[in-house]
Amino acid sequence: MPSLPEGASGEGPLVLPTHASTVTAEDLRDRLVAAVGAIEIDAGEVESVGQAVLQLLLAARNEAASSDRPFAIVNPSRAFVDRVRACGLAASLGLVEEEFTA
DSSP: OOOOSSOTTSSSOEEOOSEESHHHHHHHHHHHHHOOSOEEEEOTTOSEEOHHHHHHHHHHHHHHHHTTOOEEEESOOHHHHHHHHHTTOTTTTTOOGGGGOO
């Protein structure tokens, strides 16, 4: 089963895999549940992202907000941004649209 390449120890960002799909969603869920403090997601290597992963990211952002913990998606790839925009989730995931116009 594919796993996320970094962030297992709770240090540094959780790095999304190249193909963030249902197959990788369970591992991401486990890492998000185990995360302590601020949650930072590195989406820089993402070439495709599926519904299950987007749902987990939304749930994690909402949970972080309800417990006053920082949540950020950093270094989003063009593919990640395009998919999030296509789903109408940029604001819900905290992505600032102006940063990704090009």
